Amino acid sequence: MSFSRRNFLIATSVAAAGSTVLSACSSGDAGGSGGTPSAGATEYTGAKVTVGTAADSTGPAPEIPGAKKGGTIYGLAPDDFSHLDPQRIYYAYNSTVALLLHRCLTGYKIDASGKQKLVGDLATDTGKASDDNKTWTFTLKEGLKWEDGSELTVEDVRHGFERSWAPFITEGADYAQRALTGKGGDWRDAYEGPYKGKHLDSIVIDKAKRTITFKLAESKPDFNFTLAMHSYAAVPVKMDTKEKYDKKPVASGPYKIKAHTTDKSMVLIRNKHWDPKTDSIRNAYPDGFEFRFGIETLDGVDRLIASQGDDAYGVSIYKGVPAERIQKVLTDPELKKRTFNGLLTGTYFYWINTKRVTDLKVRQALIHAWPLQQIRQIYGGPSAGDFATSVLSPDIIGYEKTDVYNKLKKPQGDPAAAKKLLKEAGKLGQKIVYAFPNDPTYNKTKVVIENALKAAGFTPVIKPLESTAYYDQVQQIDNSYDVMWGGWSPDWPTAYTMIQPLLDGDAIGNGKNNVSQTDVDWINEGIKKNAVIPDQQEAGKAWAALDKRIMEEVAPMIPETYQRRFYVYGNKVGGAQFDPNFSATLLYKTFVKA
Amino acid sequence: MFRFLVRRILGAAVILLIISALVFVLFYAAPRDPARIACGKVCTPETLELVRKNLAISDPLPVQYWEWLKGLFVGRDYSSFGHCNAPCLGYSFQSREPVLDTILDRFPTTISLSLGAAVVFLTFGVGTGMLAAVKQGKALDKIASSASLIASSMQIYVVGVFATYLLVDQLHLLDRASYTPFTDNPGKWFSGLLVPWLVLSLIFTANYTRMTRSQMVESLSQDYVRTARAKGLSSRTVFFRFAWRGAMGPIVTIFGLDLGVLLGGAIITESTFSLQGLGMLSVKAVQNNDLPMLLGVVLVAAGAIVVFNIIVDTVYALIDPRVRLA
Numbered sequence: 001m002s003f004s005r006r007n008f009l010i011a012t013s014v015a016a017a018g019s020t021v022l023s024a025c026s027s028g029d030a031g032g033s034g035g036t037p038s039a040g041a042t043e044y045t046g047a048k049v050t051v052g053t054a055a056d057s058t059g060p061a062p063e064i065p066g067a068k069k070g071g072t073i074y075g076l077a078p079d080d081f082s083h084l085d086p087q088r089i090y091y092a093y094n095s096t097v098a099l100l101l102h103r104c105l106t107g108y109k110i111d112a113s114g115k116q117k118l119v120g121d122l123a124t125d126t127g128k129a130s131d132d133n134k135t136w137t138f139t140l141k142e143g144l145k146w147e148d149g150s151e152l153t154v155e156d157v158r159h160g161f162e163r164s165w166a167p168f169i170t171e172g173a174d175y176a177q178r179a180l181t182g183k184g185g186d187w188r189d190a191y192e193g194p195y196k197g198k199h200l201d202s203i204v205i206d207k208a209k210r211t212i213t214f215k216l217a218e219s220k221p222d223f224n225f226t227l228a229m230h231s232y233a234a235v236p237v238k239m240d241t242k243e244k245y246d247k248k249p250v251a252s253g254p255y256k257i258k259a260h261t262t263d264k265s266m267v268l269i270r271n272k273h274w275d276p277k278t279d280s281i282r283n284a285y286p287d288g289f290e291f292r293f294g295i296e297t298l299d300g301v302d303r304l305i306a307s308q309g310d311d312a313y314g315v316s317i318y319k320g321v322p323a324e325r326i327q328k329v330l331t332d333p334e335l336k337k338r339t340f341n342g343l344l345t346g347t348y349f350y351w352i353n354t355k356r357v358t359d360l361k362v363r364q365a366l367i368h369a370w371p372l373q374q375i376r377q378i379y380g381g382p383s384a385g386d387f388a389t390s391v392l393s394p395d396i397i398g399y400e401k402t403d404v405y406n407k408l409k410k411p412q413g414d415p416a417a418a419k420k421l422l423k424e425a426g427k428l429g430q431k432i433v434y435a436f437p438n439d440p441t442y443n444k445t446k447v448v449i450e451n452a453l454k455a456a457g458f459t460p461v462i463k464p465l466e467s468t469a470y471y472d473q474v475q476q477i478d479n480s481y482d483v484m485w486g487g488w489s490p491d492w493p494t495a496y497t498m499i500q501p502l503l504d505g506d507a508i509g510n511g512k513n514n515v516s517q518t519d520v521d522w523i524n525e526g527i528k529k530n531a532v533i534p535d536q537q538e539a540g541k542a543w544a545a546l547d548k549r550i551m552e553e554v555a556p557m558i559p560e561t562y563q564r565r566f567y568v569y570g571n572k573v574g575g576a577q578f579d580p581n582f583s584a585t586l587l588y589k590t591f592v593k594a
Numbered sequence: 595m596f597r598f599l600v601r602r603i604l605g606a607a608v609i610l611l612i613i614s615a616l617v618f619v620l621f622y623a624a625p626r627d628p629a630r631i632a633c634g635k636v637c638t639p640e641t642l643e644l645v646r647k648n649l650a651i652s653d654p655l656p657v658q659y660w661e662w663l664k665g666l667f668v669g670r671d672y673s674s675f676g677h678c679n680a681p682c683l684g685y686s687f688q689s690r691e692p693v694l695d696t697i698l699d700r701f702p703t704t705i706s707l708s709l710g711a712a713v714v715f716l717t718f719g720v721g722t723g724m725l726a727a728v729k730q731g732k733a734l735d736k737i738a739s740s741a742s743l744i745a746s747s748m749q750i751y752v753v754g755v756f757a758t759y760l761l762v763d764q765l766h767l768l769d770r771a772s773y774t775p776f777t778d779n780p781g782k783w784f785s786g787l788l789v790p791w792l793v794l795s796l797i798f799t800a801n802y803t804r805m806t807r808s809q810m811v812e813s814l815s816q817d818y819v820r821t822a823r824a825k826g827l828s829s830r831t832v833f834f835r836f837a838w839r840g841a842m843g844p845i846v847t848i849f850g851l852d853l854g855v856l857l858g859g860a861i862i863t864e865s866t867f868s869l870q871g872l873g874m875l876s877v878k879a880v881q882n883n884d885l886p887m888l889l890g891v892v893l894v895a896a897g898a899i900v901v902f903n904i905i906v907d908t909v910y911a912l913i914d915p916r917v918r919l920a
Contacts, residue, residue, distance in 0.1 A: 168674050185638045185640075243674055303770070308763070466624070509638065
């Protein structure tokens with residue numbers, strides 16, 4: 001799948017190994033690396049996310065030592081951005097450029113070590129919530145302007161929400177729409193969109209005070225994280241060109257589009273009306289960016305390694321170093337200095353269909369049997385990522401490392417322990433149908449999985465599925481698979497965004513993401529209870545406990561890996577670092593070296 | 595001759611029609627839904643219906659095909675893209691740009707790549723083949739024959755990467771592959787395409803060397819050549835005016851077909867060198883489930899092959915009256 005543009009399905013491809021994670025993977029799926037870097041992999045230590053103060057939200061962004069203004073950074077990529085209209089942006093790759101062009105009420109301020117704080121971007125802080133977390137109020141900073149010099153107003157911020165209802169906008173996130181209407185998936189029925197002059201009752205603005213208030217139908221203590229998604233960026237009411245906005249959006253960020261030839265190139269130049277004093281997140285040292293599309297991953301990496309001509313100022317926007325070059329990059333000390341890496345935001349795992357594999361002991365035996373080490377070896381070894389041990393990923397606020405099934409000590413699988421459990425359950429020789437996307441990587445991992453299952457006393461049946469329609473097939477609740485490869489990337493770093501879609505009884509259904517079909521009362525109740533804990537650090541602890549209990553008492557999935565991606569950049573690029581939210585190069589921190 | 599041409603062109607139109615219908619049917623036979631793909635993560639049935647309407651794929655398959663065909667001749671109106679002038683090949687599901695504009699934008703890259711490579715492989719291939727035929731059985735012949743055997747077993751994606759590494763990255767002898775329109779900067783156009791030309795023609799050169807050699811060897815042993823020699827004509831005259839002209843017929847035929855295929859998109863070469871031609875466009879269209887783009891590229895590729903077939907047939911018909919009656 002090395003050529004593909006990956007806003008496929010509901011899935012977004014992320015892994016260096018060429019895998020596809022079922023992912024929301026959009027603005028604000030915060031993360032970075034939390035886990036201990038594997039031997040020989042990296043020094044990168046990511047961190048959890050915290051909520052910043054009004055002072056943290058005040059610009060300008062802290063200077064990067066040694067950085068200076070000027071020059072052009074060249075971004076290489078196989079594909080063009082599929083959308084530039086912020087309301088149509090959900091896919092992480094599009095968000096990498098959206099960070100330069102668009103601004104939301106909130107955003108993530110990332111330091112050199114990858115630690116991040118949620119801060120106000122357009123807003124003065126991360127918002128004031130009512131006691132029940134149903135009413136959220138934000139105040140806009142002063143001096144915010146669009147690229148033509150006109151003022152960015154609260155009406156423009158509201159417009160960014162309301163135009164999500166337009167029939168041509170079908171690709172964005174819908175968390176806010178659901179919360180604002182209380183109609184769940186039928187949110188479109190509640191409002192016809194802003195183009196006939198009507199506004200949403202649940203958003204109240206005060207132009208004089210520059211405030212915008214969201215009146216939610218349900219309690220959302222992490223609503224300010226939701227608003228960091230580019231799907232909720234501001235759009236100027238007076239310059240909204242509707243369908244055409246996707247080709248030429250109006251910038252509020254530090255850069256604006258000068259030229260764009262679809263699938264070939266895009267040139268960004270400074271937006272002189274962007275005032276760094278209003279922005280505590282973005283540095284914006286280069287005078288411009290030039291993106292060159294159609295450069296295949298391997299070719300792009302080779303160009304950055306060679307660093308000739310413009311390529312010396314080049315970065316790979318979203319494509320990590322492929323397996324073919326990873327050894328070269330990591331073993332050449334000069335080259336290694338020109339790399340950075342980080343963990344992808346989500347967790348890779350295998351769903352166990354709890355409606356078919358009903359016996360807990362059999363599910364636990366599957367986890368014991370699973371050959372994590374052999375699988376990771378196929379992905380590229382320790383540099384490809386860390387072993388996962390529970391549903392939550394290390395980027396989630398409150399994440400605690402657990403190892404209920406001793407997988408870190410026996411990553412190669414423990415057939416004896418598995419067999420013992422199977423015997424106790426009286427299910428020795430049980431047939432297990434394993435389904436996976438039919439592509440080269442998973443055709444390799446299926447071999448080690450098949451062997452491990454046999455060694456543990458199972459009778460494996462291997463079922464490769466057409467990869468472009470993979471999720472559509474496993475998301476059918478009457479499917480005939482026992483274990484299914486999968487992955488999930490959260491939209492923002494609170495546990496609700498992983499546990500709810502994957503394990504809530506309400507999320508069972510055709511096309512829905514509770515593929516294990518787990519419907520357990522105490523999990524459903526735990527989700528409801530934890531979702532309304534106002535303090536995110538407190539909530540994090542409760543979620544971590546739930547995560548552990550799910551693994552112990554339900555074992556609905558086999559956690560596999562937290563995958564790692566390495567990037568290389570040109571020898572005249574400074575400030576290049578991993579974007580923990582979008583698993584990409586953090587463009588606004590790069591600069592041209594003297 | 596006129597009737598012959600009309601017959602062939604009508605035949606070509608029917609072939610293209612069948613191909614387009616086949617692509618349509620095959621595309622929808624696969625278990626994937628372009629609307630589902632464009633719909634994103636939170637895809638409610640309502641949103642899915644909106645996407646279908648926006649992409650103009652909500653009608654039954656025969657209606658969609660008919661609308662597409664009609665668009666070719668009278669243009670078409672889309673709810674989300676506006677009007678598309680005839681000949682309308684539709685809008686890409688992926689880039690939401692008109693398919694025809696994209697193809698016209700990419701075609702010059704493919705033409706430059708194909709024609710340039712053709713010049714190189716014809717010159718070297720036919721030249722080396724002739725030399726080998728003259729020096730039949732001698733050292734030069736053996737070297738040329740074995741070299742062409744090795745070259746013809748090479749793969750572009752291996753040679754291409756190696757050539758870039760050696761000639762561009764290490765020795766700095768040539769420029770990295772890129773495409774600059776000839777009208778913008780002829781120098782850059784040439785230097786940017788030189789490596790792809792050389793690599794692409796390497797494989798073809800070998801084939802043409804082998805083919806020219808065998809054709810020439812066969813011609814040189816013909817009775818009419820022996821007669822010409824016996825009449826006392828100079829070696830040069832015998833070689834070029836008699837043997838060479840006799841040998842070139844089959845080579846012209848193969849060349850016509852090769853060029854047609856190349857113009858449809860040199861997929862591997864374009865991918866290896868990241869050149870944005872029709873080949874790359876077709877790969878991306880398949881990967882992105884982009885039916886309108888796929889149809890457009892397939893039609894152009896099929897059209898190129900069909901057109902060159904007609905040219906080859908016409909040339910043959912001019913030479914050999916029997917073909918016209920067939």
